[in-house]
Amino acid sequence: MADQENIPALLRVLNGERLERPPIWIMRQAGRYLPEYRELRTRAKNFLDFCYSPALATEAVMQPLRRFPLDAAILFSDILVVPDALGQKVWFVEGEGPRLEPLIGQQDWRFGETEKAIQRLAPVYEAVERIKAAIPKDTALIGFAGAPWTVATYMLQGRGGDKDDARMEVYRRPEDVDALLEVLIETTAQHLAAQVKAGADCLQIFESWAEGLPPQMFQRVVIAPTRKLVARVRELGVTVPIIGFPRGAGAQIGAYAHETQVTALGVDTQTTADQAREAAPIGMPIQGNLDPLTLVVGGKALEDAAQDVLIAFRHGPHIFNLGHGITPQATPENVAKLVNLVKGGV
Numbered sequence: 001m002a003d004q005e006n007i008p009a010l011l012r013v014l015n016g017e018r019l020e021r022p023p024i025w026i027m028r029q030a031g032r033y034l035p036e037y038r039e040l041r042t043r044a045k046n047f048l049d050f051c052y053s054p055a056l057a058t059e060a061v062m063q064p065l066r067r068f069p070l071d072a073a074i075l076f077s078d079i080l081v082v083p084d085a086l087g088q089k090v091w092f093v094e095g096e097g098p099r100l101e102p103l104i105g106q107q108d109w110r111f112g113e114t115e116k117a118i119q120r121l122a123p124v125y126e127a128v129e130r131i132k133a134a135i136p137k138d139t140a141l142i143g144f145a146g147a148p149w150t151v152a153t154y155m156l157q158g159r160g161g162d163k164d165d166a167r168m169e170v171y172r173r174p175e176d177v178d179a180l181l182e183v184l185i186e187t188t189a190q191h192l193a194a195q196v197k198a199g200a201d202c203l204q205i206f207e208s209w210a211e212g213l214p215p216q217m218f219q220r221v222v223i224a225p226t227r228k229l230v231a232r233v234r235e236l237g238v239t240v241p242i243i244g245f246p247r248g249a250g251a252q253i254g255a256y257a258h259e260t261q262v263t264a265l266g267v268d269t270q271t272t273a274d275q276a277r278e279a280a281p282i283g284m285p286i287q288g289n290l291d292p293l294t295l296v297v298g299g300k301a302l303e304d305a306a307q308d309v310l311i312a313f314r315h316g317p318h319i320f321n322l323g324h325g326i327t328p329q330a331t332p333e334n335v336a337k338l339v340n341l342v343k344g345g346v
Contacts, residue, residue: 069339
């Protein structure tokens, strides 16, 4: 039992254990809701430079851990470092989000080599090493990447938001889209494996753009590439747990949970605990799914919503998290209140 208690709580749940009080971490827990993060962000000339600075990335990860007794740290980076490393121009517009040179409209889609991309991403792996050395032993370290379809969407359209253009390109140029997904599968697998080698205890795959896809397309661009990605990561010798987060998958979440071979299922705000448990394989750990806006409102609304999540997911292995990333309007005081509540405080 002593040995088991030395394992970080997050990893115990990912190994299938149900804990009386679930571990908690928060998507985007390092972010603009923290005044110290906003100050730190000013030290880099742009967001990509921030991501590629091991010292700044490590400091960003440590900031929420100093404030709150969270059960996990997550690498500070971005899913778009992969297209950047593959040679596509990526930049960030303040207040609007990422921009890329869109592939749609280009006759030939050309990408850099995976090996060179991984070399370009060396600062990310240095950040993982630094974070691992800095965090407490009972705090798990999560590495991550964007799922192939989500990253492809940004690469195709040059932006997030409405994804109609990317969907239409699947119909117009299916073979080219498949080839793009294959490049992303291999590069992302190598990227994740390198994070584990550097010290990540587990991984999360963000499928942020899973919504709105017809079932056949969902199979083609979400399930099949994710299954190949997970298989390739395992081929590379990675044995750590992998959390899949198909935000907006809706009725197709069961197919995702059963067919991709992820270890655990992250669920969004609209998915109930009953739906998640019914859709997922028996005993699969579930992560989620508090509405991020409750961390803006606070008070009784936050308390009630958090208790609802704790009660709804209590019958199986559960990792407490939000159903999407924390918003800049959230307050540190409300985050502190949430963490205290999840951990059994008053």
